[in-house]
Amino acid sequence: MNTVRPLRQDAVRNRERLLSAARETFRRRGLDAPLEEIARQAGVAIGTLYNRFPTRGDLIDAALGPLARQAAQIAEQAARADDPWAGFASFLEGVCELLAEDRGYADLHRTRIGGTPEIDSALQRMSVLKTAIVARAKTAGVLREDVEPSDLVLLMWGVAATADSTRDIAPDAWRRHLALLLDGLRPAAAHPLPAPPLTFRQLRNSAPG
């Protein structure tokens, strides 16, 4: 349990540059973007990248931590909203906005790679808040009773997919998709659902594709 030796100044600078390049590249190309491109954009040799971040996961964790925190913050704000429906809707809209703007975050959201405590705890916190937001909306009678938090995950994956396909051509098209979904989530619209909701276990094991 010895103290971590501080980085040398040039190393700090290069780390900064790498993170900035990683954020940008992951945002545009997703989490499986070539690492060599990130190094090039950072103006640094590929070896330096591997020096600082031995695995892709390490770089992802360091680069996307802030985004995960931002997502948790969105959930917190939504949970505190005066109107339960407005809170519920703004949660979905806020997260989908992140998903639409950042391919990297969308990948993270889908595959939950996060190994670092920072990301894990942020995602955990968001998950808890999501459950609370759903519960509050249900008891207020503004959300249909038969939807579960796990459904929201599926729906957000769907919105992320349309956002992905239309990003370059109509960056707001996903809002239409989401609006239709929201209308389907209101109690007035409810017709019986044909399949059981996903369990947490199922959700954990899905989507490495």
Next chain:
Amino acid sequence: MNTVRPLRQDAVRNRERLLSAARETFRRRGLDAPLEEIARQAGVAIGTLYNRFPTRGDLIDAALGPLARQAAQIAEQAARADDPWAGFASFLEGVCELLAEDRGYADLHRTRIGGTPEIDSALQRMSVLKTAIVARAKTAGVLREDVEPSDLVLLMWGVAATADSTRDIAPDAWRRHLALLLDGLRPAAAHPLPAPPLTFRQLRNSAPG
């Protein structure tokens, strides 16, 4: 305009095997599956594959033609249904079923690669029928007025994405997603939509990802 010389018998057999392997592999791995895997599964050298199908597109066209026809058939049946809503819903459900079962068809649907007349005309026919199905449901008053055929494309992409992520773990999860969407498409549920629908032009230029 000379007649095409018939293939040699062994060539015919290899072609058959290649198509069968391609259907299977595309179904499981999507349209960018390694061609070498298809050749291997067909029990044929890679050169033979390139001999018969010079480009990936050629192979896709030949392998997925039947599926495109099947999709058009689904649309035809849906257009002929007695109940306009049932027809509309069965169109979405039928196409989504294809998308969920076959990653290759989902890719085709997203990227519209088809160069062969067979696929092109099938997709074309489906597009026309889709418009008719939407129109009929609207005039019957069972579908909200502000949705356009192009919206259905987006929604289906979304369902395909969730199907993709849950295929191995809960093969019917997408039905829940679709059911929620359908509820959002009913006139009773309608709240104003926040963005204009995609134009055909926009749809054509989207999603090479």
Next chain:
DNA sequence: GCATAACTTGAGGGCGTCCTCATGTTGTGC
């Protein structure tokens, strides 16, 4: 059966990406 065109084969060059490591460079503490 034979000649020949049709077909098959798989080694191999090209490419992009991953990751390592020997070598060279630079910041830091004394």
Next chain:
DNA sequence: GCACAACATGAGGACGCCCTCAAGTTATGC
């Protein structure tokens, strides 16, 4: 300013995939 640990570098091996082509094999028509 020196010495040394910390760091940076980029060539290069490994891998998987693409696609070609010279050489070998086989079906087909006579």
